[in-house]
Amino acid sequence: MSLDPARLAPMANAIRALSMDAVQAANSGHPGMPMGMADVAAVLWSKYLKFDPARPHWPDRDRFVLSAGHGSMLLYSVLHLTGYARPTIDDIRHFRQFGSPCAGHPENTHLDGVEATTGPLGQGLAMAVGMAIAERHLNAEFGDGLVDHRTWVIAGDSCLMEGINHEAIGLAGHLKLGRMTVLWDDNHITIDGSTDLSTSEDIRARFAATGWHVVSCNGHDVNDVARAVGEALADPRPSLVACKTIIGKGAPNKQGTSATHGSALGEAEVAAARESLGWSYPPFEIPADIYVAWNATGERGKTLREEWEGRLKASSRAAEFIARVNGELPGLHDWTAYKQKVAADGPKMASRKSSEAALAVLTQDVPALIGGSADLTGSNNTKTPSTGALTAENYGGRYVYYGIREFGMSAAMNGMALHGGVIPFGGTFLVFTDYARPAIRLSAIQQVRVVYVMTHDSIGLGEDGPTHQPVEHLQSLRAMPGLLVMRPADTLETAECWEIALNEANRPSVLALTRQNLPAVRHDASENLCAKGGYRLRAAKAARAVVLIATGSEVELACDVAQSLEGQGIGADVVSMPCTELFDEQPESYRADILPGGVLCVSIEAGTTFGWERYTDIDGLRIGLDHFGASAPAEVLFEEFGFSVEKIVPKILAKLGK
C-alpha cells in the first residue's frame, strides 16, 4: 500500500515547526536534524514502528533509539504528536529548561518512549545492538507469541564515524541481528561543514563487508523511504537504510548547510521557513487534523498490543515472563548455602576465581543473567556451566563472545539492560575500563543494572607490565556518580559484592578482581557486611591508635600490619572497604564508629592515593602507587613498591612519633 505524500507532508512539517520553534524559544538546540529527517520519521511511525502511547512499557513494543541524540526535538515532537502523556506542549515549550523532561539530549529517565539516553555519538547505535540481542534471546526463550519486535535506530553521519559504530555493527553482523534497522541521516553535513572535510569512507561498502544489508533512498520521498524500509525488512540481515536528506529542510536560506545543525535559525529564517513550508500556525500550535493523523499512527500498535495481551493471558509462562521483564530476581536457592560454605572453607583463591564460583551458583538460579567477555573469557572467569554460547544459530545461549570490543560490549550491555528481561555482565581487564568508560558513564546516567567484571585489578597481575596494570582506575571510577565500584578481599566478600550488584536494580557495578590468589579474611557469612561499604574486620586489642583501611588484595596486608603493630603494643583496627560509595551512604553514626577521630587513619590500596584523604584525613597516611607499575612477578612488585609489613610499619611508627 503506497503512502499518500499529501497526508504525510503536514505530519512531517509538524515535526519541523515544533523543532525550529522549540530551538528558537530556547535559543539553543539542533533544528537541522529533525527538519531533515522529518519525512523519514513520518514514514517510520505511520507504517512500521510498533508502539502504543497508552502502554509505553509494553514489553513487545519495537525499540526506537535516536542515536543522533542532538536531534532530540524529533523524538519529543513525535512522542507528543502520537499521544504519549508526556511531553506536553508545555514541556516542549520549555525545551532545554530546568525541570522540563525535554532535556537537551534525550534521557531515558525523563520520558517514556525515550528508550535510551543518547547524545554521546555512536553509543545509541551500539546500545541498540544490545537491545536486538536481548530481543532475540527472549524470543528464543519465550517464543514468537510473546517476543517478536524490532529495533530501529536513527544515526547521523557522526554516529557512523565514531569508532564504536564499527564494534557495534561488527557484532550485529556476526550475530545476524536481522531485526535491526539503522536509518542513516545521510545529509553529508556535520558541525564543521561538509563530510568531505573529514571522510572519504565508503560506508555502504563497510556495512556490507560486516554482514549488513544496505539500501539507499531519497529521504524526502516518502514512498521511496517506504520502499527501502520494505526491502530492509525483507532481508534477513541487519539493514542500513541510507536516507539521502537535506539538513534543515524547509529553512529556505540555511538548509543544506551546517548553519542549521546546532543553533536557532533566527526569527527571520523561522518566518521564512513557515512561508516555504506553508505552515501558517503560531509557535506550539498544531492543528487538530494533524494531531488526529499522528494519533492514528498508534492504532496499529494498540491492536497488536491487545492481541499480545490475549496471548500473554493464555500463556502458562505469563507470571514468569512478567517477572523477567520487570527485572525481579527469582529465589536464590543455593546462595545462602554457598556463602556459608565458602565462609567455613575459607579457600585461598584469586577473586576472579571467587567470582566465577559465585557466578556458577547465580547463573543457575537467575536465568536472566547473560554473561560475556571481550575476548578474555579464561582470564575474567565469566563463563559458567549454565551459560552456553549465544550465537546466530542459538540465540537461547547466555554467553556472548563480544570479541575485542570493550566499548561495544559495554554499550551493548546497556542496551540489553534497557531492553529488560536480561541482566548483563561482561568482563575485560580493569585497565581497559578506559576503553569502555563512556559506556560505563551511560550505565550510570541511565541507572541500569549492568555488572562490569573487571579483573587483573592492580600491579598484582605482574609480568604484563605498566600498560596492563591499573593505577588510577579505581579512583577514577569511584569519581563517577551513580556507579558502585567494589573491590572484594576474599571469596566471601566476592560473593557478597555479587549479591549487592544483582540487587541494585537501578545502578551499575564494577567488580574489581584480582589475578593473584587471596587468603580468606572473614569466616562469618551471617550478614552481608560488604553492603555497608566498609566495616571493621579486626578490632584493635591494645588501645586503638591506628585504623588501617584497605581494599581487595591489600586487606590481607593490612591484617599483617595490624598484627605487627599490636605486637608493639599499638592497637590497630582493620577496616575492609570494598565499596566507598556504599560506605558514604551509611548513617553518620556508623561512619564515625568505623572511622573515629583522634586516631591515625592509614589507607592501603595498590593504586593512586589521590582521593584517599577523604577517609584518612589530610593528617593521615596513604599507602599507594602514584606512578606506573613495572613488568615483574607480582610479589616482587608489591615488595619493590612498598606494599609490605616491613615498609609500612616504620611509616606508621614515624607518623605516630615513635
Ligand SMILES: Cc1ncc(C[n+]2csc(CCOP(=O)(O)OP(=O)(O)O)c2C)c(N)n1
Ligand atoms: C562523542 C561525541 N563527540 C562529539 C559530539 C558533539 N557533536 C554533536 S553533533 C556532532 C556532529 C553531528 O554530525 P551528524 O551526525 O552528521 O549530525 P547533523 O549535523 O547531520 O545533524 C558533534 C561533533 C557529541 N555529541 N558526541
Ligand SMILES: [Mg+2]
Ligand atoms: Mg550529518
